[in-house]
Amino acid sequence: MKNCIEKAKKLNIAIATVKNSNHYGIAGYYAMMALKEDMIGISLTNSQPLVAPTYGKSAVIGTNPISFAAPSGRQYPFVLDMATSVVPIGRIKVYDEKKEKIPAGWGIDDDGNVTEDPKKVKSGGPGALMPLGGTDIMRGYKGYGLGIMVEILCAVLSGGSHLTQVGFPHMPKICDVSHFFMAVNVNAFRPVIDFKKQIDEMITLLKESPKATGKDRIFIAGEKEFENVKYNEKHGVPVIKPVVEELISNGKRLGIPFELSPIK
Amino acid sequence: MKNCIEKAKKLNIAIATVKNSNHYGIAGYYAMMALKEDMIGISLTNSQPLVAPTYGKSAVIGTNPISFAAPSGRQYPFVLDMATSVVPIGRIKVYDEKKEKIPAGWGIDDDGNVTEDPKKVKSGGPGALMPLGGTDIMRGYKGYGLGIMVEILCAVLSGGSHLTQVGFPHMPKICDVSHFFMAVNVNAFRPVIDFKKQIDEMITLLKESPKATGKDRIFIAGEKEFENVKYNEKHGVPVIKPVVEELISNGKRLGIPFELSPIK
Numbered sequence: 319m320k321n322c323i324e325k326a327k328k329l330n331i332a333i334a335t336v337k338n339s340n341h342y343g344i345a346g347y348y349a350m351m352a353l354k355e356d357m358i359g360i361s362l363t364n365s366q367p368l369v370a371p372t373y374g375k376s377a378v379i380g381t382n383p384i385s386f387a388a389p390s391g392r393q394y395p396f397v398l399d400m401a402t403s404v405v406p407i408g409r410i411k412v413y414d415e416k417k418e419k420i421p422a423g424w425g426i427d428d429d430g431n432v433t434e435d436p437k438k439v440k441s442g443g444p445g446a447l448m449p450l451g452g453t454d455i456m457r458g459y460k461g462y463g464l465g466i467m468v469e470i471l472c473a474v475l476s477g478g479s480h481l482t483q484v485g486f487p488h489m490p491k492i493c494d495v496s497h498f499f500m501a502v503n504v505n506a507f508r509p510v511i512d513f514k515k516q517i518d519e520m521i522t523l524l525k526e527s528p529k530a531t532g533k534d535r536i537f538i539a540g541e542k543e544f545e546n547v548k549y550n551e552k553h554g555v556p557v558i559k560p561v562v563e564e565l566i567s568n569g570k571r572l573g574i575p576f577e578l579s580p581i582k
Numbered sequence: 583m584k585n586c587i588e589k590a591k592k593l594n595i596a597i598a599t600v601k602n603s604n605h606y607g608i609a610g611y612y613a614m615m616a617l618k619e620d621m622i623g624i625s626l627t628n629s630q631p632l633v634a635p636t637y638g639k640s641a642v643i644g645t646n647p648i649s650f651a652a653p654s655g656r657q658y659p660f661v662l663d664m665a666t667s668v669v670p671i672g673r674i675k676v677y678d679e680k681k682e683k684i685p686a687g688w689g690i691d692d693d694g695n696v697t698e699d700p701k702k703v704k705s706g707g708p709g710a711l712m713p714l715g716g717t718d719i720m721r722g723y724k725g726y727g728l729g730i731m732v733e734i735l736c737a738v739l740s741g742g743s744h745l746t747q748v749g750f751p752h753m754p755k756i757c758d759v760s761h762f763f764m765a766v767n768v769n770a771f772r773p774v775i776d777f778k779k780q781i782d783e784m785i786t787l788l789k790e791s792p793k794a795t796g797k798d799r800i801f802i803a804g805e806k807e808f809e810n811v812k813y814n815e816k817h818g819v820p821v822i823k824p825v826v827e828e829l830i831s832n833g834k835r836l837g838i839p840f841e842l843s844p845i846k
Contacts, residue, residue, distance in 0.1 A: 329593075331595050331596070331597055332595070333595055333766065335771060358734075358735075358739075370791075370794075371788055371791065371800050372800070372801070373793060373794055373797040373799065373800050373801070374788075374791050374792060374793060374794060374797075374800050375792050375793065375794045375795070376791050376792045378787065378788065378791045379788075384728075386731045386734075388734045388738070396730065396731075396734060398727040398728070398730075398731055400721075400724045400727060400728075404715070404720060404721050405721065421719050421720070423720055424720075426794070429794065429795040430792075430793065430794020430795055430797065431794065431795060450714060450715055450721060450724055450725070451668070451714055451715060451716075451720075451725075452715075452716075452720055455685050456668060456685070456687055456715075456716055456720070457664075457668050457669065457714060459801070459803075460664045460714055461714070461715075462803075463662040463664060463803040464648075464662070464664075464728075466660065466662075466784075466788070466802075466803065467650045467660075467662055469784065470622075470650075470652045470660060470781065470784075471622075473780075473784075474652070474777055474780045474781055474784065475622075475766075475768070475771050475772070475777070476771070476772075477771075477772050477776065477777075477780070480780065480783075480784050480787075481784060481787050481788070482787065502597065502739075504739070507599060507739050507740070507741075508739070508740075508741050512741060513738055513739070513741075516737075516738045516741070516744065517734065517738055519744075520730075520733065520734075520737075520738065520744050520745060523642065523744075523745050523746065524635055524638075524642065524643075524730070524745070527634075527635065527638050527640050527642045528638060528639050528640045528694075529637060529638060529639065529694070530634075530637055530638060530639045530690070530693065530694020530695070531639075531693040531694055531695060533637040533638075533694065535637065536635050536636070536637050536638050537636070537637065537723070538730075539723075539726075539727040539730065
């Protein structure tokens, strides 16, 4: 993404692809790198197969996220960072641990039927996540199409591994995922100050539009996360107990002591 | 898009934006123009407001389609062409005419509640279409985010009108929509022949993956449409009766005779 931004400074638009990579963390991290250069940033990656195509029953597509970041003026930047499945696999695990049913439309069992049992939508086993939209009638094939678009821009454009070639079969060596990065220099299209002003106006229009009964606020992509960052910078980053326990246990194994430090 | 493709021949990547435009027809038409030049084509447009943001109740966003086309070898090209709402407004009208309920999750009434009554999801009136995904629990905010991404790339990057500024208020002058076109020269990344071979392999892998119970085929984005073209080129383009009647009535008004010609 750094390369991409540097090239876009000279050439206005740049794309970089990466192959034979591992999990790259948060897709939005890379897209957001473009913001401080007054650029639009895009970051995509394929991932290990967890999603079934529409009318399929096996996990052959990754949750292939799309991240898109656009600079703003007084408002928070617009930062979309979304899996192209309805939910990521971690969400299914949370429901399984809570011993709760998952909503119909998140996942399918090993016959390809929609299931409310989180255990039937297991990572690596039979069953799979559903693409954004869910069922056919709710246009899940659009989410499936977006997932394949990401697969093409990441894996096929770079010549990396695709679909079921990615992930677990290669572990513990590498996941063999591919990424796509893009930077667009706003100033090549119009003065950045005008672009930012219009982003602010658009966000204001959205936020001031009429609310559904029982709702008092309309959110913009990335807004909740920016508010969390602000809160956490003051109050510390909350970590759930199982993660703390895992950190302590890994620390013991590696001889690294665990210390609780007060927030500075 | 022609400009875009010509520029991409020299520069490998090109983006063109358009503002103060009218309905541009089929988004996929422009994306597909890139295919014969062995390029990836992208075409986006904003449109008159018909979709409510998540937690909103008014139509403030267009159905803002995304089209993405990638060249293939022996398989049909991959051509995604999708509204970022669950369904377009025309689909609601079809259910209204058939006096049938719409599936829960396609549209909301004027309180912002999901409704199954197509009359409550009217174009220009209260009520609105829902973004891809539908409800909050089914991650409709992702479709909402994609719709705004399209709005930014079309309206904000070009300096055109956005959201509720688009469409009906300006009629019958111009709709004031904005478009985004992009062409990516595959050969700049890897030999086109290798790219096409991998697209074919990926499509084969998808099509040969296990089918859900009761399904015998997995489709690829654009495949049904390519098959329709093939069929229609032989058998003629089917036109529904109300359209024929409208053509006859408009013909009479304008003094243009209506003739039924046999298929050549």
